[in-house]
Amino acid sequence: MHSTELGQSGWPAGWPLGLPLGWPLGWPLAWQIALLLGGALLLALLLRPARREWLREQDDEASPAPRHEDRIDALRTMATQEFSDMLQRVRDNGGVMRGIDLDGEPVLVLGSKQDLASQIEPGTRRIGFGVLTSQRLDVPGELVCERDLFAEGRASVAQSAVVRSLLSLRDVAIGVRARVTGRVHADGRLDVAEGAWLHGEASAGQALALARRTRFVRLHAPVIEFGTREVPAARPGGTLPEYLPGDAQHDAANRRYIVHGDLSVPAGHRVMADLIVGGRLVVHENCIITGSLRADRSVRLGQGVQVEGGIVSPSDIRIADNCRIDGPVMAGTRLIVGTGCVLGTRGDPVSVSAARMRIATGSVVYGFVSARQAGQVVAPQDLQS
Numbered sequence: 422m423h424s425t426e427l428g429q430s431g432w433p434a435g436w437p438l439g440l441p442l443g444w445p446l447g448w449p450l451a452w453q454i455a456l457l458l459g460g461a462l463l464l465a466l467l468l469r470p471a472r473r474e475w476l477r478e479q480d481d482e483a484s485p486a487p488r489h490e491d492r493i494d495a496l497r498t499m500a501t502q503e504f505s506d507m508l509q510r511v512r513d514n515g516g517v518m519r520g521i522d523l524d525g526e527p528v529l530v531l532g533s534k535q536d537l538a539s540q541i542e543p544g545t546r547r548i549g550f551g552v553l554t555s556q557r558l559d560v561p562g563e564l565v566c567e568r569d570l571f572a573e574g575r576a577s578v579a580q581s582a583v584v585r586s587l588l589s590l591r592d593v594a595i596g597v598r599a600r601v602t603g604r605v606h607a608d609g610r611l612d613v614a615e616g617a618w619l620h621g622e623a624s625a626g627q628a629l630a631l632a633r634r635t636r637f638v639r640l641h642a643p644v645i646e647f648g649t650r651e652v653p654a655a656r657p658g659g660t661l662p663e664y665l666p667g668d669a670q671h672d673a674a675n676r677r678y679i680v681h682g683d684l685s686v687p688a689g690h691r692v693m694a695d696l697i698v699g700g701r702l703v704v705h706e707n708c709i710i711t712g713s714l715r716a717d718r719s720v721r722l723g724q725g726v727q728v729e730g731g732i733v734s735p736s737d738i739r740i741a742d743n744c745r746i747d748g749p750v751m752a753g754t755r756l757i758v759g760t761g762c763v764l765g766t767r768g769d770p771v772s773v774s775a776a777r778m779r780i781a782t783g784s785v786v787y788g789f790v791s792a793r794q795a796g797q798v799v800a801p802q803d804l805q806s
Contacts, residue, residue: 489770496586497571499569500588504522505521510519512573515532517529526568537560548564553572554647557577558571560578562579562582566585570588571587574720575592576593577593577594579596580596583601584601585603588607592611593606593611594612594614595611597615599617600618601620602619606623607624607626607628611623616635617635622638623639624641625643626757627645628644629644629646630646633798638795643767644785644786647781647784647785648726662690663692664687664692666696671694676712678697679697680698682698682701685702687705688706689734690709698716700717701720701721702716702721706723710728718734721738721741724741727746728744729747732751733750734751734753738755738775740762742781742801744759744762745772746764749773751772751773756777756778758780758784762783764786764787765786767787777794778790778806781801781804782798782800
């Protein structure tokens, strides 16, 4: 075994400085100050990367990353600013012009009496340039348009054609089984034929109509018509008896009933308050709810129910035929709307949202519709499938 000889200072002999064993309290004051300064410098060096990262995070919060410009806004800007001179020239003189957009992509500018079909070779199935026209735009059937389209006049997308984004200053017609992979907007009316697929947001300044078997994600218009609009059945006249949930907690100050389990409102009654239900809520046919509905599990409305507020559930919401909902409808999972229903009003548009949505032909929504995963227009007899 080896032994270590200690020096007079109490440190092993030969160690530098001969520092005392009473470290650091027994050190001279100058040594203690030097130790503190050295430790502070070392700590600052160690924390420098973390401080730099923290400052970068603060800068990121103060200056968030710019949002991508909406494609429709970009199209409108491109037509009114970047290509306004070209559009004016072809509007005055006719003919065809070609240009390059700010992304370096080719753009075809069409004047009067010039159509897209005449500018592509026969048998062409795909085009990689954008199109701006001062008049009507007709996209031939089965053609795939990889760039954006703009028309000052009406625009139509023929059967089985595919377009990315489309803006018309008038009306747009989407043909049978055609697809829009991005955004489509009509300043006037947007009509979508049977079997078409709208992958992005579809909007209109006046009205939006979707035929049977149309698939959608987001819709926005003053009035959204699903199939041919039906006239809702007349509701029974007379005064309805008021329904008072017997086992509910009555919050009179806020005009609401709180039920911890399931609740079933019998047919032909009026509820003069909001209903907040911890389980399932069923409102049978021809009831009037002077308030809103919220249920933790699911909501089911019978035929001819009128809700003067909104409906919210983290689960399913099922609305039978000829119902009227004045407020927003928000389902966490699935929403089913029967025929002849009206959601929202012209003067008070609403939001209707669900992960999956099926809406029968004959119904109308005033406002905004969002199907986060998938939405479809179906015939009333197909709602059960």
